[in-house]
Amino acid sequence: xxxxxxxxxxxTKFPLEADTITPDNFAGKTLNEIKKLPLYHAKELVTxxxxxxxxxxxxxxxxxxxxxxxxxxxxxxIGEKMTGGEVIINSDVGMHVGNTMYGGKIIVKGNAxxxxxxxxxxxxxxxxxxxxxxxxxxYRGFWQGMKNGVIRVKGKVGNESxxxxxxxxPANKWPTLYCGSANSFxxxxxxxxxxxxxxxxxxxxxxxxxxxxxxxxxKISRLLPSFKKIDDVTEITLPNGExxxxxxxxxxxxxxxxxxxxxxxxxxxx
Amino acid sequence: MYIKVxxxxxxxxxxxxxxxxxxxxxxxxxxxxxxxxxxxELVDILKKCHFGVxxxxxxxxxxLSHHRNIDSAICLVxxxxxxxxxxxxxxxxxxxxxxxxxxxxxxxGYAYSIDFxxxxxxxxxxxxxxxxxxxxxxxxxxxxxxxxxxxxxxxxAVKNMFKHxxxxxxxxxxxxxxxxxxxxxPAFAGIxxxxxxxxxxxxxxxxxxxxxxxxxxLPDKEILxxxxxxxxxxMGE
Numbered sequence: 001x002x003x004x005x006x007x008x009x010x011x012t013k014f015p016l017e018a019d020t021i022t023p024d025n026f027a028g029k030t031l032n033e034i035k036k037l038p039l040y041h042a043k044e045l046v047t048x049x050x051x052x053x054x055x056x057x058x059x060x061x062x063x064x065x066x067x068x069x070x071x072x073x074x075x076x077x078i079g080e081k082m083t084g085g086e087v088i089i090n091s092d093v094g095m096h097v098g099n100t101m102y103g104g105k106i107i108v109k110g111n112a113x114x115x116x117x118x119x120x121x122x123x124x125x126x127x128x129x130x131x132x133x134x135x136x137x138x139y140r141g142f143w144q145g146m147k148n149g150v151i152r153v154k155g156k157v158g159n160e161s162x163x164x165x166x167x168x169x170p171a172n173k174w175p176t177l178y179c180g181s182a183n184s185f186x187x188x189x190x191x192x193x194x195x196x197x198x199x200x201x202x203x204x205x206x207x208x209x210x211x212x213x214x215x216x217x218x219k220i221s222r223l224l225p226s227f228k229k230i231d232d233v234t235e236i237t238l239p240n241g242e243x244x245x246x247x248x249x250x251x252x253x254x255x256x257x258x259x260x261x262x263x264x265x266x267x268x269x270x
Numbered sequence: 271m272y273i274k275v276x277x278x279x280x281x282x283x284x285x286x287x288x289x290x291x292x293x294x295x296x297x298x299x300x301x302x303x304x305x306x307x308x309x310x311e312l313v314d315i316l317k318k319c320h321f322g323v324x325x326x327x328x329x330x331x332x333x334l335s336h337h338r339n340i341d342s343a344i345c346l347v348x349x350x351x352x353x354x355x356x357x358x359x360x361x362x363x364x365x366x367x368x369x370x371x372x373x374x375x376x377x378x379g380y381a382y383s384i385d386f387x388x389x390x391x392x393x394x395x396x397x398x399x400x401x402x403x404x405x406x407x408x409x410x411x412x413x414x415x416x417x418x419x420x421x422x423x424x425x426x427a428v429k430n431m432f433k434h435x436x437x438x439x440x441x442x443x444x445x446x447x448x449x450x451x452x453x454x455x456p457a458f459a460g461i462x463x464x465x466x467x468x469x470x471x472x473x474x475x476x477x478x479x480x481x482x483x484x485x486x487x488l489p490d491k492e493i494l495x496x497x498x499x500x501x502x503x504x505m506g507e
């Protein structure tokens with residue numbers, strides 16, 4: 001796999017909008033062409049070469065790996081709409097990392113800001129630290145959010161993650177989030193998304209869920225009144241085929257959306 | 271009927287009301303401090319009325335769950351329209367907030383938090399709203415029009431705001447105008463000049479002039495137009 005190395009020269013005061021930093025844009029280009037790709041610094045149109053040291057070599061999309069060094073916590077939209085290849089970010093990263101991506105893989109070695117993996121359509125996003133709010137969520141005004149792909153967050157995800165996630169059985173698309181712990185409103189308006197939380201979660205989990213699966217292996221601070229307990233289970237099969245064992249209480253909901261619902265919430269019994 | 275809700279548990283109550291409206295028997299005996307019988311009685315009243323309106327204000331939008339309370343209330347109104355006619359109206363906290371939202375919306379398609387840095391309108395509260403921009407210190411100059419962020423915004427945002435030059439178009443003595451570098455006092459619309467204000471239910475009202483403005487105070491519109499002219503001149507447009 002060919003590697004392209006980017007190193008941020010100096011952290012900027014104003015955010016950089018780097019939606020051109022994707023394997024799709026780099027594929028088949030020479031270093032000089034990559035350096036000339038546009039970026040937005042506040043409202044000024046600049047180039048990658050102005051802010052990053054570029055080295056290495058790019059091949060076709062699937063065989064291009066972008067490694068980003070330096071503190072890019074103020075760089076937004078890295079990996080936007082990418083369809084293949086790999087991006088490795090060795091620090092914290094700014095907002096919208098990997099939003100609307102269709103394929104490939106992004107690994108963030110630090111924390112990610114808000115809207116990480118928003119409206120993901122495929123591919124994999126791995127965050128080794130914590131993630132901000134709206135992980136894998138729909139942008140404002142969209143009625144269908146994350147449609148496929150996997151997001152793995154080792155630490156905590158913020159509020160309102162996985163908003164309007166939508167699965168498709170005929171197309172075998174199962175949007176999935178694995179995270180260490182979660183804040184409030186995880187899986188709001190869920191339409192088939194799968195969420196597995198290793199630790200504790202805050203309030204209003206699965207609010208307005210129409211269908212989907214939420215598994216919580218820790219504690220929940222406050223359960224919504226519109227969830228009804230069905231029974232206790234020892235084995236959960238996720239829609240993507242994965243099996244989780246352990247003692248769980250099974251709830252159906254959210255009943256505020258419809259009287260009969262395919263939405264399921266599992267909370268570990270300790 | 272009076273219902274006393276525990277602070278910060280509005281979302282749970284709206285959620286329970288919607289479930290009861292769907293005809294679901296809930297496990298809980300009380301929700302947000304409200305007994306289940308009261309919720310059922312309330313749902314009955316809501317269903318039987320001929321024309322209902324839910325008025326909401328900052329008590330709902332500025333407590334825990336914020337905009338999601340309204341999300342739930344919108345869903346409730348949508349569901350109530352299966353039974354009867356129902357509406358939802360925001361009660362605005364200050365004068366002519368509805369007006370600013372209206373004008374933004376018919377100009378750009380969005381009501382607030384609009385970013386023009388890429389020469390087309392983008393909307394994303396949490397990224398482009400003034401509090402977030404100030405919190406992250408992503409600004410270097412501030413123009414305040416008829417508002418008082420110094421007394422309304424979070425302390426962190428106000429602290430960052432005072433680091434940069436502030437221009438205030440403001441006739442009053444407010445914490446913002448006291449610390450502003452430039453103050454442009456406008457004439458009061460409806461007293462010293464003509465204008466339009468939007469009522470809370472988005473009905474535009476024509477305001478008439480009663481007396482002359484003191485000295486050379488200009489209407490807000492003219493101040494902004496003259497500023498724009500100068501900016502265009504400087505940008506070479």
